[in-house]
Amino acid sequence: MSPVLQVENLEAFYGRAQVLFGLSFAVARGEVVALIGRNGAGKSTTLKAIMGMLAGTRGRVHFAGQEVTGWPSHRIARLGLGYVPEERRIFPELTVLENLEVGRQPPRDGAPQWTPQRLFELFPNLGEMRDRAGGRMSGGEQQMLTIARTLMGNPQAILLDEPSEGLAPVIVEQMGRTIAALKDEGLSVLLSEQNLQFAGALADRACVIESGQLRFEGSMAALRADRAVRAAYLGL
Amino acid sequence: MEFLLQQLLTGLASASGLFLVASGLTIIFGVTRIVNFAHGSLYMLGAYLGVSLIGLFGGGTLGFWGGLLLAALVVGAVGALFEMAVLRRIYQAPELFQLLATFGLVLVVQDATLWIWGAQDLLGPRAPGLGGATQVFGLRVPTYDIFLILFAPVVLGALWLLFNRTRWGILIRAATQDREMVSALGVNRKWLFTGVFFLGAALAGLGGAVQLPKGSAHLHMDLQIIASVFVVVVVGGMGSILGAYLAALLISLIRVLLITNAQVTLGGVAAWQMELVSMFLVMALVLILRPWGLLGRREVLGYQHSGTPEPMLRPADRSLQLAGLAVLVLLLVLPWIAGPYLVSVATEVLIFVLFAASLQFLMGLGGVISFGHAAYFGLGAYGVGLAVRHWGAPMELALLAAPLLAAGGALLFGWFCVRLSGVYLAMLTLAFAQIAWSIAFQWIELTGGDNGIIGIWPPAWVGSVTAYYYFAGTICVIGLLLLRHFAFAPFGYTLRAGRDSPLRADAIGIDVRRHRWLAFTLAGCFAGVAGGLFAYLKGSVSPEAMALPLSVDALVMVLLGGVQALTGPIAGAAAFTLLKTELLSLTNYWRAILGCIIILLVVLFPQGLAGATAGLRRRGEGQA
Known part of the structure; x- marks a missing residue:
């Protein structure tokens, strides 16, 4: 099966400091791949670089059969790649419905279709606060909203940046069920995580990065079995 | 009572035009974070286009309203074009460069208007069917005033619907909060920003056209309104449309009250003398009580910061030291190789270099942006002027009054300014500069008003052009060396720490506010020295020495030279002053040419002239 997202020799910079050193990996259609690494390993940078949000990125990114290297992020998003940032970044002065409206894109072939109504079934909490300002929601609710907002673009694949970070255990569990449900809908997911347990329950494959380089690529089971990799790069 | 009601209605009517222009500015700022100095120019363009188009269509009902609307749309298109052709290329550059580009547009529009419509004022056409007066509560009120009073709330309501009930409006509001995320969705x-510029410019154009039946189109409209519009936008809270409406009402009512009760005196000051000052006093008061305006929100920190980190300041390397030495030698021998005219120009250049360096010190090291630095230059000049006029002081003493008065003014104004940050701070500096200017302009007994003070000549020992050149030049070079010394002294490091991260600097025990205050005062003091020297160079002082155009000139010099290079103000002030002098002697349309050059430089060298050469040198090193 051809991959929906393919990254080759990705290099990224902040100013003159290089952060990513030639990353290569792929996400197959309908697959959940976990990008695992410690704080500062380059996970968020990888997602931003794929999304075209960093200037001066080198390497090649293919998405949905097109080379999107160097595209502005809105064109990549319109091709059906959704991005859910780590810091949530909901629009604090817009209501829940207005936040969703910003994410809305026309329906797309080969991707699940979303409406606010369908999203409120997936995230019942949000349905109860349609007119509340985003800035007046709890962290967990904001995290739900940022995923829902990205889904309004009817993406075929999403980049999820540490969705479990800073959330209460109950909410993390709920988040896990939601991502599993999205996978069942046929969505491909690139999930950046530090939480090995959370990633392990969801992902088909894992990529371990450290200092901007790929250190391990394989199935979740293989990662669990490989003590050396876990000790060296994850400190477990 | 009736009189008061009449005044109230007049105030409401004049608030409408002000609101239209201010709403456009506040919308543009809210989304793009650009303070559009050219907004007054767009307003002026709207008025001129209105006269022409209504004349073209005939003054009938359809012709009049069609003309107004088309004028607004054409101005909107001009704004959108400017955004696409210029601003789009420099969104990645530091925010101040976008400001610089809008200065360029001000100059270009001024001359384009002069060229197309000529220097004569154009009388505005009357509104068909809305002439004459109508009885309201037993008062005869001009019918057009009633239309204006009703028109502003209608526009306000339409804008509310646009921003809250349409997808475009929701996207715009989202973009004001987090632009990058909007793209990622x-x-x-790009088109969102262009659309915002179209809307904002069209509102300014509409504001200009809609006031025609009450006035005329003339060439001073742009700068006349821009200060008022800034005040309205800041008092209302930047980005808040309703705030702009309330502020426009407040400001207009106060002004109308002061004008119609012109002869009432309070503490020896007549009301009409307070008219110009009042607006800025209101603004200063509001900002002190509510630092983000009536309905504004605290500026969002974080994702909006798109600029790269400030480059490091380094002591001059060998080649730069040699270059500096060469310039010094050239300056020393200049009177032997050049005529008196050039020597006099060189004196002016040196004075402006010191003036620009004092602003660069404040902006580059302190991170305090001043839109009103001319206030301190002017205070210095008036320090000299007043000492000469009222005490007959000799130059040696009068020149001491310059830094004293300027530093005193900076100490006072600075105390208020450093309590704010970012654009609000810059706007408050503008307000204080306008207050100083209004006092100089309207306190005729003290300052001579518009005529200024004349007959300020240096004594015989520096009476010749060459002697004064050496005298002023020596003081300027000493001033520059002192400023450079401050930059590399612990005080300079402390300032830069406060600029880069006020929170962290605070946490390690630096009183950021106090240091900024001190920097503000020092910068004012050096600007005052420059102003004092300038007074003796020209032999006179006038309110122009502290007017908005000079503040803008100083900003242009610093930004052209590069804010983060100590050599920046030298290159910037020299290039700007020489260019301006040269263009002035060549053509009547020097503003347009200067404006185009500024815009071109901003697009080509977003790091400033000095920054550009540094970049070239770095690239050279990289290849070596």
């Missing part, structure tokens, strides 16, 4: 930000 698949929205083409």
